Amino acid sequence: GESVGLHLPTLSVQEGDNSIINCAYSNSASDYFIWYKQESGKGPQFIIDIRSNMDKRQGQRVTVLLNKTVKHLSLQIAATQPGDSAVYFCAETRVDTGFQKLVFGTGTRLLVSP
Amino acid sequence: DAGVTQSPTHLIKTRGQQVTLRCSPKSGHDTVSWYQQALGQGPQFIFQYYEEEERQRGNFPDRFSGHQFPNYSSELNVNALLLGDSALYLCASSLRADGTDTQYFGPGTRLTVL
Numbered sequence: 001g002e003s004v005g006l007h008l009p010t011l012s013v014q015e016g017d018n019s020i021i022n023c024a025y026s027n028s029a030s031d032y033f034i035w036y037k038q039e040s041g042k043g044p045q046f047i048i049d050i051r052s053n054m055d056k057r058q059g060q061r062v063t064v065l066l067n068k069t070v071k072h073l074s075l076q077i078a079a080t081q082p083g084d085s086a087v088y089f090c091a092e093t094r095v096d097t098g099f100q101k102l103v104f105g106t107g108t109r110l111l112v113s114p
Numbered sequence: 115d116a117g118v119t120q121s122p123t124h125l126i127k128t129r130g131q132q133v134t135l136r137c138s139p140k141s142g143h144d145t146v147s148w149y150q151q152a153l154g155q156g157p158q159f160i161f162q163y164y165e166e167e168e169r170q171r172g173n174f175p176d177r178f179s180g181h182q183f184p185n186y187s188s189e190l191n192v193n194a195l196l197l198g199d200s201a202l203y204l205c206a207s208s209l210r211a212d213g214t215d216t217q218y219f220g221p222g223t224r225l226t227v228l
Contacts, residue, residue, distance in 0.1 A: 043204050043219035089156050099169040102217060104156030
């Protein structure tokens with residue numbers, strides 16, 4: 001079935017470190033990928049997205065890398081802060097179908113220690 | 115610019131009852147998607163509405179139904195509630211013509227079925 005898996009359920013880092021959250025996706029037809037951050041008691045918050053015709057995209061303190069050959073996605077957070085502590089989800093979809101559903105994985109919990 | 119809003123915030127029902135959840139999309143958005151998020155899991159796609167019609171549906175029974183109004187707001191209805199329907203119900207909105215269909219989520223409605 002469809003799935004978006006994550007390698008690590010929990011990632012613990014020190015404040016100021018760089019964090020890398022990985023994600024493997026299974027649908028080779030997916031052409032649009034999104035990273036969301038979800039804090040306790042809140043809905044997922046859009047962080048950054050990337051289309052399949054790109055292999056890297058940078059935002060403010062975040063970078064998403066896409067490797068279509070091995071169907072792997074990663075989110076890099078530079079200089080991680082305590083406020084970055086949350087669950088991070090990658091999601092995949094197909095834009096070309098017109099109406100798309102996001103397929104989420106189970107998430108990675110990021111814990112940032114001061 | 116108001117983001118996605120959902121009501122109510124929390125809801126407690128008993129088995130067999132019916133529930134209606136409401137969503138107002140982000141200003142300027144015309145498409146609404148609904149997701150179910152069980153505790154510790156990623157969101158699961160229920161269905162998506164555009165132009166007041168259900169356009170795509172996930173693997174959910176007919177007990178789950180919805181509606182979109184001319185002002186783009188939406189309702190999710192669940193009949194004959196089961197204990198397993200207890201979850202966070204998320205609404206996401208997007209702009210159909212945007213191409214990327216980036217979905218922005220509301221805070222969710224926490225449904226507890228006793």
